[in-house]
Amino acid sequence: QKEVEQNSGPLSVPEGAIASLNCTYSDRGSQSFFWYRQYSGKSPELIMFIYSNGDKEDGRFTAQLNKASQYVSLLIRDSQPSDSATYLCAATNTGNQFYFGTGTSLTVIP
C-alpha cells in the first residue's frame, strides 16, 4: 500500500473555476502535509503546508485536512491557465521522512 495516494488525473477545469485536488494517506502518525506544484521540466515548489484539522487559506489556495478520514485536499479558486501543472501531495511523520504521492496533472482551459 502506498503511503500517499493521489488521483493521477488529468484533471481539467475551465478558467475561473475551482480546481479540487485530493490526497489520502495511510500512516495515521503523519503530522504535517504539503502541497507542491511542479511545472513540466522544473522541480517542485512548495505551495503550502497544513498540520491542523480544518482549512488553511493562502490567497487563491485552500488546503483542507481531515485526520480522521486521513484526507488532504487543495482547492484552487479562480483557476488560471498558469495553474496548469502537476500537484504533488506529501506527508511526513517525524519530519525526516517525506512520502510523496505520484501527483495530479491539472489543466486549466482558457
Added chain:
Amino acid sequence: GAVVSQHPSWVICKSGTSVKIECRSLDFQATTMFWYRQFPKQSLMLMATSNEGSKATYEQGVEKDKFLINHASLTLSTLTVTSAHPEDSSFYICSALVVGPGELFFGEGSRLTVL
C-alpha cells in the same frame, strides 16, 4: 521560502565518466537533504537521505557505490554519479529540510544526459 540551489542545472557527459551535482542551502542550515530522480512524465523517486556528518541512507534498489553522496557541511550535499551510462540520464533533484517548521524545499534540479 528557503532557498536551495543546485549546480549544474544541465550537464552532458560521455558514458563512463563521473558527474558531480551540488546542492546548497543558501539561507539556512540543513542537517538533512534528500536526493530524488525523476524520469519524464514519472513521479519523484527518492534515491537517498543525506544527513550531515554521517553516511547517506539509500533506498532499496539504489546502488550506493554508483551514486555517491557526501554531506560534509550543513549547507552542502553532493551527489556523484560514477561511471555514468545512458540509462542514468534523468532529472536529479535535491531537497533540504528546514528544521523547526519542518518544511522541505527543492533545488532547481539538474538534468543529466549521458551520451
